[in-house]
Amino acid sequence: MDLRAKYEAAGQQHVFQYWDTLNESEKHALQEQLEKIDPKRLNELVKQALEADEASRNEKQAQVDPPPADSVVSTVDDSDAAHKYREIGMKAIAENKVGVLLLAGGQGTRLGSSAPKGCFDIQLPSHKSLFQLQAERIAKLQQLASAKAGGKEVVVPWYIMTSGPTRKPTEDFFEQHNYFGLSKSNVIFFEQGTLPCISNDGKIMLDSHSSIATAPDGNGGIYAALRAARSKQDKDSVLDDLQKRKIEYVHAYGVDNCLVKVGDPVFIGVCLSKKVPLGVKVVQKTDPNEAVGVVARKNGAFSVVEYSEIPQKLSEARDKEGHLLLREANIANHFYTTDFLSKQVPSFESKMAYHVARKKIPSVDLADGERKTPSSPNGIKMELFIFDVFPYCEELAIHEVARKEEFSPLKNASGTSSDNPETSRRDLLAQQHRWLESAGAKFEANAEVELSPKVTYSGEGLESVKGRTFDKTQNIEEL
Structure with missing residues (x-):
């Protein structure tokens, strides 16, 4: 069946409405876009x-x-447990069995920037970008694991999922900064998928006469993106790549958390000791009104339950120790076995229903050919969430960590009330202040000290600061 016939059979032939008015390069661009879509499957x-x-809106509670x-498994205030799990995780890293997967598709639009969020x-004090902090943590982790392995080379490959708008600027940023000292061959870029925007009457929307309107398929699009060719040049x-490198375990995380422990050996150790295909890192929710999803059981299956889905009485319920019953706050930080990603996910992926977002989508009005911006929602965008796989897992490890040590998200612009550049900076420098103080350093008033990840991954190796007084704000690249 030729391309036009496929779209006609699916009732989507209007995508060819302006075909005869297009020049050759426009025809080529539209054809390339349409060839990537199975219109029958899209309708399904x-x-x-x-x-x-509809079911979720009508279902009883x-x-x-x-x-x-x-x-x-909680390692909050339990350094013995953390040490035990770190040893297990570090052994897997030292055996070159661990890769890390970065979700970096977002632009910094809410931060007042069109650049990728990781930039x-x-x-x-150092003015390092989020990408640089994470790259240097990987380099330090490789160094620590190599020392554990008697000096043999350790590689933790870094897989970076971009989106259409962020791919080129992200790759350019890494090129300009020489991959922050990492080997270029171990930094692998790939792209999140997109899906057509659909009108309220079920039709594919046109962005122009020669292109369809698309939107990213959500961070849950990662599962399909892992199977897709990485680029036109690299099939x-x-x-x-994971299989070629014999990577058995993957740590996945979001770009916007300045405290993220990339490739965290403690988390990996927790998941390996529990022998699970999937793990999730959480922080404890202490305020019932915090608008965050929690890891829970929903109708008997593991799930992330959104704040809006939990009745107030249940969200405020506490156990006999005084902790919230539903307290495992989701922070988009996951562990997977490669087996789970390559074999198990494809077996249930078709059952995962996309979430619907009703949006005002600028598009071509087929009646007059004009591109218009509507005043009310005129279509839907569809997306999957990364945690949509949870209900299909019988076993899940939930690793609870201290919020002040591991989670400070960057969501909002400077000057807003929370989760902004100021809170990110404050939380990172406060953590490093604690590390230095516990190693025996002292501070003069107002002195802020930034420790490069080249110096320490998570507070280790700071013996030489004992007795030292820091009297001015500075960045330390070596001790």
């Missing part, structure tokens, strides 16, 4: 997504319970 996805959306106690400078997928 839309139907499934709308039915799931779901049964929400805390996760089973034996699935939760953002939170105004540390290998990320899964192919």
Whole structure:
């Protein structure tokens, strides 16, 4: 069946409405876009997504319970447990079995920047970007694991999922900064998928006469993106690369957390000791009104339950120790076995219904050919969430960590009330202040000290600062 016939059979032939008016390069661009879409499958996805959306709005209150106690491992204020798990995780890293996966598709639009979010400078004394902080943590982790392995080379490959708008600027940023000292061959870029925007009457929307309107398929698009060719030039997928390198475990995280422990050996150790295919890192929710999803059981299956889905009485319920019953706040930080990603996910992926977002989508009005911006929602964008795989897992490790040590998200512009560049800077420098003080250093008033990840990954190796007084704000690249 030729391309036009496929779209006609699916009732989407209007995408060719302006074909005869296009020049050759416009025809080529539209054809390339249309060839990537299976219109029949798209119609099925839309139907499934709308039915799931309708069902979720009409369903009676779901049964929400805390996760089973034996699935939760807390290393908060338990340095002995953290040490035990770190040893297990570090052994896997030293054996070159661990890769890291960065979700970096977002632009810094809410931060007042059109650049990829990872390029953002939170105004540390060093002015390092989020990308640089993470790259240097990987380099330090490789160094620590290599020392553990008697000096043999350790590589933790870094897989970076970009989106259409962020791919080129992200690759350019890494080139300009010489990959922050990492080997270029171990930094692998790939791209999140997109899906057509769909009008309220089920039709693919046109962005112009020669292009369809698309939107990213959500951070849950990562599962399909891992299987797709990485670029036009490189037909290998990320899964192919993981298998070639014999990577068995993957740590995935979001770009906008300045405190993220990239490739965290403690988290990896927790998941390996529990022998699970999937793990999630959480911080404890202490305020019932904090608008954050929690890891819980929903109708008996593991799930991330959104704040808006939990009745107030349940969100305020506490256990006998006084902790919130539903307290495992999701921070988009996951562990996977490569087996889970390559074999298990494809077995249930088609059952995962896309979430529907009703949006005002600028598009071509087929009646007069003009591109218009609507005043009310005129279509839907569909996306998957990375945690949509949870209900399909019988076993899940939930690793609870201290918020002040591991989570300070960057969501909002400077001057807003929370999760902004100022809170990111404050939380990172406060952590490093604690590390230095516990190693025996002292501070004069107002002196802020930034420690490069080249110096320490998570507070280790600071013996030489004992007795030292820091009297001015500075960045330390070596001790």
